[in-house]
Amino acid sequence: MTNGDKPRENPDYQPQSAGPSSYLFIGIGLLVVAALVIGGFIWMTHKTYPPVDDKVLAENASFIVGEKTAPETIDVFEDFHCEHCKKFEQQSGAAIQQAVVDGRIRVRYHMLNFLDKDSGSGDYSSRSAGAVLCVARNDGRDVFWKLHSQLFEKSGDDPTNQQIADLAAADGAGAATRDCIASGRLVDEARAMSDASKQQLSNSTEGQVATPTVLLAGKQVENIMDGTAWLDKIIAGQKPTG
Structure with a gap:
């Protein structure tokens, strides 16, 4: 035109x-x-959501610490790429460990992975959960507690499997654990366990899945981000309502 x-x-x-x-x-x-x-x-x-299945929670915990005879058992749901979980660990990690050592509680840790996509590698949550599972198969709670804390701190760095294995080695992990982590041997198994644990969490919270979350007898514990008063109440024998 x-x-x-x-x-x-x-x-x-x-x-x-x-x-x-x-x-x-x-x-x-x-x-x-x-x-x-x-x-x-x-x-x-x-x-409607079915009741929480305690057997499924027990079978799919990434790591369990504490005696079976402890008065209370709690389920802790976390994601290694979760900033709120990192804060929860900083606030309550030491108190939880002391309560376990004192025989007050038994803790079943469930490492979820729905924040994989937010990490640089696209699978940091799953790889870290797999690393914890390697520790569970070969080492004790002291190694777990150290690595558990470090994996939150290192989340922003998105370390490789070999670098996570090196962290575990510095924490006292044995050769079998280091090889297991470096090879990513249990990552797929950790993913499957995460899915099973996440479903039980969803059943408890009527679909409102978030991390960190603590369950006591299948019920959600409130105010876990407000210091350690929530843990003091559990040790004192107070049950969550609902």
Whole structure:
């Protein structure tokens, strides 16, 4: 089209005003969308969750510390790439360890991996969970506690499997553990355990899965990010409500 020319019109196009049928179709479409939204809300509102299965929690814990005879057993759900979990470890880690040493509690740690995608490697949570599982198969709680804390601190660095193995070695892990971590041998198993643990957490919280979370007798413990008062209450024999 040259300068000064008017745009050519399509002689076959005849604009028409929207008739009653057009509004009818639009109205039906809006009703369908509204029905889907309302139906989804009703479904979510009335969705039921099965009770927490303690056997599944016990079988899929990444690491268990404490005597079976301890008065209380808690389940701790964390993700190694979770900043709130890192803060939780800084606030309550030492108190939890002392309570275990004193025979007050037994702790089942569940290392989840839904934050894998947020790490630089795309699988830091899973690889770290696999490393903890290697420690569980070959070493004791002291190695676990040290590596557990370090993996939160190193999350931003996104260390390789070999670097995680080197951390474990410095924490006292044996050759079998170091080889297991470096090879990533138990990462897939750790993922499967994470999925099973996450489902039990979802059952307890009616689908509101988040980390960190602590369960006592299958019920969520409140205010775990407000210092260690939550742990003091458990040691004192107070149960969560709900």
